Amino acid sequence: MGEIQITPSILNSDFARLGEEVRRIPGADWIHVDVMDNHFVPNLTFGPTMVEALAKASDVPLDAHLMIEDADRNALDYVDAGCGSVTFHVEAAKAPVRLAREIRKAGARASMALKPATPIEPYEDILAELDMVLIMTVEPGFGGQKFLDLCLPKIRRARALMDKHGVETWLQVDGGVSLETIERCAEAGADVFVAGSAVYSADDPDKMVAALREKASAARS
Numbered sequence: 001m002g003e004i005q006i007t008p009s010i011l012n013s014d015f016a017r018l019g020e021e022v023r024r025i026p027g028a029d030w031i032h033v034d035v036m037d038n039h040f041v042p043n044l045t046f047g048p049t050m051v052e053a054l055a056k057a058s059d060v061p062l063d064a065h066l067m068i069e070d071a072d073r074n075a076l077d078y079v080d081a082g083c084g085s086v087t088f089h090v091e092a093a094k095a096p097v098r099l100a101r102e103i104r105k106a107g108a109r110a111s112m113a114l115k116p117a118t119p120i121e122p123y124e125d126i127l128a129e130l131d132m133v134l135i136m137t138v139e140p141g142f143g144g145q146k147f148l149d150l151c152l153p154k155i156r157r158a159r160a161l162m163d164k165h166g167v168e169t170w171l172q173v174d175g176g177v178s179l180e181t182i183e184r185c186a187e188a189g190a191d192v193f194v195a196g197s198a199v200y201s202a203d204d205p206d207k208m209v210a211a212l213r214e215k216a217s218a219a220r221s
């Protein structure tokens with residue numbers, strides 16, 4: 001299992017002041033950027049041009065979460081935009097192995113996301129092709145939703161498969177992660193934690209990043 005990493009999502013930040021918003025979280029390991037196309041999910045956010053501007057606005061690397069239909073054709077635009085990690089949804093990728101290899105070859109970490117009803121087991125044999133697996137703990141599309149406890153067994157199963165294959169693939173959780181839910185995710189085996197509304201509704205977002213890190217670390221020991 002890798003080190004605990006906290007990855008705030010800017011989905012619930014102030015979009016009119018995005019540059020300032022990302023500079024409020026210098027203690028974050030990554031900045032999670034939710035790209036939505038209004039087809040794969042019923043919401044629309046931003047594309048590669050805005051992501052490129054964001055990458056220049058902060059020293060913290062960008063973790064792009066692509067909730068877009070044609071992932072095979074569009075994912076590399078986000079590597080070119082400056083993201084250090086690019087996550088595609090397996091439900092949207094026609095050729096996940098080829099896509100992961102292309103992302104790595106282009107110079108970013110390759111990551112694959114699963115919606116709550118998508119099982120991990122069919123992907124056991126491709127874990128070594130991935131730098132990270134993202135297990136959604138809400139249905140993708142919106143920030144501020146309630147954490148789905150029903151996803152915890154899948155986090156445990158994913159961790160067990162990673163241990164079985166001896167891979168160094170990170171295990172990220174995304175959706176409803178807060179001071180109330182992060183311990184359950186860490187106990188189940190997650191090591192990378194996305195938190196959107198919990199961070200940006202806090203008076204001091206960077207202090208919340210530190211508090212989340214402490215809770216997740218304590219749950220491990």
Ligand SMILES: O=C(CO)[C@H](O)[C@H](O)COP(=O)(O)O
Pocket residue numbers: 009011012032034065067138139140141142143144145174175176177194195196197198
């Ligand atoms: O991918 C997402 C939604 O599809 C977001 O990353 C996620 O929901 C973060 O926001 P919150 O912590 O408020 O749930």
Ligand SMILES: [Co+2]
Pocket residue numbers: 009032033034065174194
């Ligand atoms: Co996300």
